[in-house]
Amino acid sequence: MKTDIEPTHTPAGSPPRLRTRSTGRAGDKIFLGLSRGSGIILLVIMAAIAAFLTYRAVIAISKDEANFLTAFEWNTGTEPMRFGIAVLAYGTVISSVIAMVIAVPVAVGIALFISHYAPRRLATPVAYVIDLLAAVPSIVYGLWGALFLVPHLTGLYTWLDEYLGWTGIFSYQGGAARSLFTVGILLAIMILPIVTSVSREVFRQVPKMHEEAALALGATRWEVIRMSVLPFGRSGIISASMLGLGRALGETMAVATVLSPSYLIDASLLDPGGGTFAQNIASHFKEANDNGRDALIASGLVLFVITLLVNGAARMIIARRKEYSGAAA
Amino acid sequence: MSNATITKNETGGAPAGTSSLRQARLPRWVPPVLVVVSAAAGAGIGTAAGLGNTLQWGLIAAALFILGTYGLAAAVEGGRQAKDRLATSLVWVCFVLAVVPLVSLIWETVDRGRTVLDGYFLGHSMEGVQTILPGGGAYHAIIGTLEQVGIATLIAAPIGLLTAIYLVEYGRGRLAKAVTFFVDVMTGIPSIVAGLFILSFWIIILGFSYSGFAGAMALAILMMPVVVRSTEEMLKLVPNELREASLALGVPKWRTILKVVLPTAVGGITTGVMLAVARVAGESAPIVLLVFGAAGINNNPFDGAQSSLPYYIYEQWQLGNEASFDRAWAAALVLIAFVMILNLVARGIARWKAPKTGR
Amino acid sequence: MAKRIDVSGLTAYYGNHKAIEDISMTVEPRSVTAFIGPSGCGKSTFLRTLNRMHEVTPGGRVEGKVMLDDENLYGSGVDPVSVRRTVGMVFQRPNPFPTMSIFENVAAGLKLNGSYKKSELESVVERSLKGANLWNEVKDRLNKPGAGLSGGQQQRLCIARAIAVEPDVLLMDEPCSALDPISTLAIEDLIGELKERFTIVIVTHNMQQAARVSDRTAFFNLAGVGQPGKLIEIDETERIFSNPSVQATEDYISGRFG
Numbered sequence: 001m002k003t004d005i006e007p008t009h010t011p012a013g014s015p016p017r018l019r020t021r022s023t024g025r026a027g028d029k030i031f032l033g034l035s036r037g038s039g040i041i042l043l044v045i046m047a048a049i050a051a052f053l054t055y056r057a058v059i060a061i062s063k064d065e066a067n068f069l070t071a072f073e074w075n076t077g078t079e080p081m082r083f084g085i086a087v088l089a090y091g092t093v094i095s096s097v098i099a100m101v102i103a104v105p106v107a108v109g110i111a112l113f114i115s116h117y118a119p120r121r122l123a124t125p126v127a128y129v130i131d132l133l134a135a136v137p138s139i140v141y142g143l144w145g146a147l148f149l150v151p152h153l154t155g156l157y158t159w160l161d162e163y164l165g166w167t168g169i170f171s172y173q174g175g176a177a178r179s180l181f182t183v184g185i186l187l188a189i190m191i192l193p194i195v196t197s198v199s200r201e202v203f204r205q206v207p208k209m210h211e212e213a214a215l216a217l218g219a220t221r222w223e224v225i226r227m228s229v230l231p232f233g234r235s236g237i238i239s240a241s242m243l244g245l246g247r248a249l250g251e252t253m254a255v256a257t258v259l260s261p262s263y264l265i266d267a268s269l270l271d272p273g274g275g276t277f278a279q280n281i282a283s284h285f286k287e288a289n290d291n292g293r294d295a296l297i298a299s300g301l302v303l304f305v306i307t308l309l310v311n312g313a314a315r316m317i318i319a320r321r322k323e324y325s326g327a328a329a
Numbered sequence: 330m331s332n333a334t335i336t337k338n339e340t341g342g343a344p345a346g347t348s349s350l351r352q353a354r355l356p357r358w359v360p361p362v363l364v365v366v367s368a369a370a371g372a373g374i375g376t377a378a379g380l381g382n383t384l385q386w387g388l389i390a391a392a393l394f395i396l397g398t399y400g401l402a403a404a405v406e407g408g409r410q411a412k413d414r415l416a417t418s419l420v421w422v423c424f425v426l427a428v429v430p431l432v433s434l435i436w437e438t439v440d441r442g443r444t445v446l447d448g449y450f451l452g453h454s455m456e457g458v459q460t461i462l463p464g465g466g467a468y469h470a471i472i473g474t475l476e477q478v479g480i481a482t483l484i485a486a487p488i489g490l491l492t493a494i495y496l497v498e499y500g501r502g503r504l505a506k507a508v509t510f511f512v513d514v515m516t517g518i519p520s521i522v523a524g525l526f527i528l529s530f531w532i533i534i535l536g537f538s539y540s541g542f543a544g545a546m547a548l549a550i551l552m553m554p555v556v557v558r559s560t561e562e563m564l565k566l567v568p569n570e571l572r573e574a575s576l577a578l579g580v581p582k583w584r585t586i587l588k589v590v591l592p593t594a595v596g597g598i599t600t601g602v603m604l605a606v607a608r609v610a611g612e613s614a615p616i617v618l619l620v621f622g623a624a625g626i627n628n629n630p631f632d633g634a635q636s637s638l639p640y641y642i643y644e645q646w647q648l649g650n651e652a653s654f655d656r657a658w659a660a661a662l663v664l665i666a667f668v669m670i671l672n673l674v675a676r677g678i679a680r681w682k683a684p685k686t687g688r
Numbered sequence: 689m690a691k692r693i694d695v696s697g698l699t700a701y702y703g704n705h706k707a708i709e710d711i712s713m714t715v716e717p718r719s720v721t722a723f724i725g726p727s728g729c730g731k732s733t734f735l736r737t738l739n740r741m742h743e744v745t746p747g748g749r750v751e752g753k754v755m756l757d758d759e760n761l762y763g764s765g766v767d768p769v770s771v772r773r774t775v776g777m778v779f780q781r782p783n784p785f786p787t788m789s790i791f792e793n794v795a796a797g798l799k800l801n802g803s804y805k806k807s808e809l810e811s812v813v814e815r816s817l818k819g820a821n822l823w824n825e826v827k828d829r830l831n832k833p834g835a836g837l838s839g840g841q842q843q844r845l846c847i848a849r850a851i852a853v854e855p856d857v858l859l860m861d862e863p864c865s866a867l868d869p870i871s872t873l874a875i876e877d878l879i880g881e882l883k884e885r886f887t888i889v890i891v892t893h894n895m896q897q898a899a900r901v902s903d904r905t906a907f908f909n910l911a912g913v914g915q916p917g918k919l920i921e922i923d924e925t926e927r928i929f930s931n932p933s934v935q936a937t938e939d940y941i942s943g944r945f946g
Contacts, residue, residue, distance in 0.1 A: 027583045028581050028582050030583070031582075032495075035491040035492065035494045035498070036495050036499065036504070039491075039492045039495045041488055041492075042492055042512065042557075043508060043511055046511045048526070048530065052530045052534070053529060056529045106423045109420045110423050112420050113420045113423065113424045117417060117421070118424075132672055132673075135604075135611075135672050136434065136611070136665060137611020137612070137613070137639055137664055139639040139642045139664075140434070140611070140642070140665055142643070142646075143646055143658070143661055147437075147654065155385060156385055159385060189430045189434075192431075207783075209779055209781055209783040210785065212741065212777075212783065213784070213785060214785075214796075215741060216741065216776065216779075217776075217796060217849065217850070217853065218771075218772040218801070219800055220409055220410065220769050221413055221416070221417070222413040222415075222416035222417070223409070227785060227796065232787070246517045246519075249519070250518075250519020250520065250521065251519075252521040252614035253614055257646060278519060278614065281525065281618075282618075285617060286617075293533065294533075296525070297525050297528070303522060304519070304522045308517065310517070311513070315513050350759055350761065350767060350770045350771055350774060351763075352765070352769075354765065354767065409769075
């Protein structure tokens with residue numbers, strides 16, 4: 001399609017008269033050079049991120065006396081350093097999983113609400129407001145989480161402890177609810193808008209004729225959704241969730257504000273303690289010496305790799321879906 | 330006339346045995362009444378059980394509402410209808426569940442932010458202010474945010490724009506594919522990782538000091554992929570006929586892009602850049618690592634520590650006293666207002682300048 | 689089984705726009721009735737009022753009554769979901785569920801209405817696919833996706849899906865307009881067979897098709913741009929095409945407009 005807009009290409013044997021616009025050709029070359037150069041800069045930046053982080057991380061890990069992957073401590077101010085990412089990896093994964101478990105069903109519900117349930121007069125403003133909420137800075141979520149959500153959750157946690165405390169997961173000893181579970185709830189609220197708006201877009205693209213096929217068979221609204229909307233949107237929901245997961249994994253300031261960190265893995269999700277990669281970096285950066293900064297960079301590299309994998313998976317699912325829906329159309 | 334026949338038919342009615350089309354339905358007033366009843370029951374149970382928390386009341390009420398609709402519908406209308414009702418009430422509960430915290434967030438910020446937000450707060454820094462006492466302001470943080478975001482935009486917008494032009498107008502082959510792929514990858518970089526990169530490269534290895542400019546570079550990395558993506562989308566909307574018409578007149582390609590393609594897409598591109606600006610204006614993680622924070626006014630982003638609004642909020646929260654909390658809320662309100670205005674203006678431009686040639 | 693449809697004084701709206709006005713007609717059971725008329729005359733809208741699909745469109749509403757034997761589809765207490773189960777529909781573009789196999793597509797309607805044994809489902813699917821003249825072509829690949837079939841096969845799959853729930857009436861909205869001539873022929877033959885069991889209403893743009901497949905033909909037209917569509921006349925197909933009683937019908941059929 002684009003091949004037919006290449007007028008600057010003149011065959012070698014063409015008469016010289018056609019080549020008089022030399023300024024145009026020079027301009028073309030410069031412009032192409034500039035735009036291609038920008039693309040290359042982008043690639044260089046990506047390569048540099050990987051290279052520099054790896055470089056500093058290798059330095060840090062070579063000085064690490066503990067096992068980098070399994071140790072439960074983070075002592076970088078002393079010689080020799082002893083630090084490991086076990087607690088951070090656990091906290092990052094657990095809080096993100098909690099966030100996903102809460103946010104994805106609710107987000108799919110809101111997306112369905114906007115696309116199939118809400119009266120039209122309500123659907124448009126709701127969609128608009130949800131989009132705007134995606135723009136609220138994470139530090140504001142953090143402030144709200146620390147000063148409003150945390151005090152409001154203690155009651156719920158006491159209640160959970162009373163009835164589900166025997167599981168161990170939901171035992172709660174009281175005190176400020178600055179735990180991984182709170183972080184998970186806050187992250188869920190933060191990723192809700194993005195997961196909602198991506199899912200909503202997918203639901204909106206469900207061809208009318210698939211829905212009518214179900215309706216004409218005598219399906220109720222829910223059956224229409226189950227038979228045509230959800231199957232069509234499944235990969236879209238998955239990739240939306242992965243995008244949300246990517247955000248949750250890397251979220252820094254909201255977690256740093258809400259969590260009361262420790263270097264222990266506690267079976268209880270409701271008791272304060274634990275940590276995440278990003279939160280650990282933000283909380284310890286100011287006090288860290290040169291070695292400490294390298295150690296933080298090493299943990300950042302792990303976070304980088306995890307988010308790359310998650311986002312890569314999301315992109316792959318989206319790409320496959322494009323092929324699929326392209327073939328269907 | 331038709332109405333009359335309908336009424337007649339109703340009263341005549343079809344004999345119960347032959348009707349396959351009629352279904353016992355719950356009257357239309359049942360769901361709203363059920364909402365009220367379960368809300369009341371939720372509050373009642375909450376008070377009776379001594380749960381001092383409206384959150385729990387709400388959860389109980391929601392559960393009662395869902396179970397109530399399902400039970401009633403299953404009894405009166407049958408299983409399929411009950412499932413349909415269940416789905417409907419779940420979707421509505423999801424909506425309410427999501428709206429509550431988001432409304433609360435905005436409400437708290439506005440309500441608590443306006444107590445100290447005034448001209449003095451916007452016009453003064455924290456220089457010499459005892460942090461435990463009221464007073465002081467966020468002027469230095471506002472300056473910092475504006476400078477850092479401005480520099481980031483100056484770096485990211487041209488690179489992003491040109492990259493998008495490359496991808497849409499020239500891009501074929503391996504390089505373009507690689508760029509497309511890595512733009513996607515870049516979109517997912519956590520902001521703290523971008524901060525760590527500039528830290529290791531600019532501060533640790535090249536030995537520069539903490540500065541607004543270092544923060545701006547990290548913000549630029551976060552902005553670039555957003556600008557590329559949105560610009561790409563906009564350029565793809567420009568119909569090929571326009572390009573061909575210009576090229577057919579003998580206009581060189583670069584002038585075609587500058588004079589025909591870009592002006593057609595300028596509205597959408599502006600929107601994309603503004604949304605990217607709004608996104609990075611709220612970033613605090615790289616600022617913590619690279620700008621370091623300062624109490625006083627530093628107008629020079631290239632030398633020495635600065636502050637920024639997100640950083641200021643974090644710092645005031647960490648101080649942990651009522652006066653500093655007030656300042657944090659006020660700064661949060663300023664930041665949200667800034668970001669929301671950018672968003673609204675950007676969307677306004679998008680609507681106003683939408684390419685009329687598009688679909 | 690096949691039931692008579694008796695429409696009286698039916699008017700349908702999209703929001704404030706009146707799409708069709710005051711239509712009354714009778715559709716005989718076990719026959720094919722074709723709707724013809726220029727684009728935008730409301731014949732598809734009218735068809736969709738016969739199984740209450742019209743009201744699915746935002747702003748769509750209906751006045752008047754549609755009797756299916758002795759029951760008004762628009763009577764109070766009538767569940768549109770049950771109506772659509774009783775009055776099946778085939779659409780302009782074949783729309784098998786893309787994520788379901790051929791078997792699942794045909795069984796989709798049955799599964800909604802309760803649980804069946806596997807053997808029961810199998811026999812209904814086989815009967816429906818045979819009824820749609822598709823069995824021989826797909827019997828070896830029932831578990832393959834329905835979207836992998838050719839356009840004509842997909843349309844017959846959709847017909848099989850519609851007849852699997854044993855509706856009383858089968859509505860077809862230009863079922864051949866997206867198909868090639870050979871597939872069209874296959875569908876037309878099928879319609880001839882199906883009318884032994886169902887009341888069939890078909891909207892078509894193709895007058896030869898109306899002449900070939902239908903027993904009765906209704907001609908719709910609109911008075912002008914923005915005016916609602918109206919039923920001009922309905923009669924034996926032979927009479928409509930040889931000696932219509934209204935001049936506009938003759939003009940349309942002889943190609944003078946439309």
